Amino acid sequence: MIEYSPTPKAELSAYEKAAEEGIDPRCIPQHLIEIPPVGEEIPYPIYSNVDQESWQILFNRQMELLPGRAGEAFLEGVQTLQLKNSQIPALRKLSNILEKTTNWKIARIPGLLHERDFFQLLAERTFPSTDYIRGRHEIDYTPAPDLFHDIFGHMPMLTQPAFADFYQMFGKAALNASGAHRPMLERIHWFTVEFGLIKQAEGERIFGAGILSSKNEVIHALSNEVTKIPFDIETVTHQDYDVWHLQDVLFVLDSFEQLVDAFTGWTKKNGLL
Numbered sequence: 001m002i003e004y005s006p007t008p009k010a011e012l013s014a015y016e017k018a019a020e021e022g023i024d025p026r027c028i029p030q031h032l033i034e035i036p037p038v039g040e041e042i043p044y045p046i047y048s049n050v051d052q053e054s055w056q057i058l059f060n061r062q063m064e065l066l067p068g069r070a071g072e073a074f075l076e077g078v079q080t081l082q083l084k085n086s087q088i089p090a091l092r093k094l095s096n097i098l099e100k101t102t103n104w105k106i107a108r109i110p111g112l113l114h115e116r117d118f119f120q121l122l123a124e125r126t127f128p129s130t131d132y133i134r135g136r137h138e139i140d141y142t143p144a145p146d147l148f149h150d151i152f153g154h155m156p157m158l159t160q161p162a163f164a165d166f167y168q169m170f171g172k173a174a175l176n177a178s179g180a181h182r183p184m185l186e187r188i189h190w191f192t193v194e195f196g197l198i199k200q201a202e203g204e205r206i207f208g209a210g211i212l213s214s215k216n217e218v219i220h221a222l223s224n225e226v227t228k229i230p231f232d233i234e235t236v237t238h239q240d241y242d243v244w245h246l247q248d249v250l251f252v253l254d255s256f257e258q259l260v261d262a263f264t265g266w267t268k269k270n271g272l273l
């Protein structure tokens, strides 16, 4: 019989140390240790029936809530990407569709990324996505992004040309940022990519992935409990937020072109691009 001795602590990865200390290791950002597979290189994982059912539950639940709440661009993106309740989509296929639509690609990454790795991929017009799905016991809330958040929450918006350009620009600017510009960029990301609202003829609609992939945020975001402020990039860069609770302040864009213009001006003024 072979006996294995435990790995000395100094040799443990940040993930393993976190697991030993009782922190959910999915919440610890990781450096990429190798180039992640992109597009055609991404294999389709073996998902259990429970995993496939989890996707179905999450997909059906959100799609029922989204008419009249999600923005037009997002709902069109769901169609363009051919997202369906029947099966967890293959990242390879989504990458292929995105490449034809807005020239973005998907990279398969193991979990929450260290910010520089994340920004680098965005700057290359490549969206880092996980391919594991939350457990059934955490179906309503998962502390770290899983494939439902990454695919359903983020990817539809990458089919919108102006938003797709903004997100690449964001990656490039973030790579150049230091000091006070970093929290400012985090706030821009938070109040657009994750929690953004947009004005449409029928009223305010949601496009942020953090809202669209969460049942509670979707119901809450357009309610009277939230203060909605017209988007102004200077105001956004000074607006604090709380990661762990439902959001009580959100910003409303007039259009995605407004976002591109405001971000172009702000990055130029601050010497980031």
Ligand SMILES: [Fe+2]
Pocket (backbone or CB within 6 Å): 145, 149, 154, 194, 209, 210
């Ligand atoms: Fe996200």
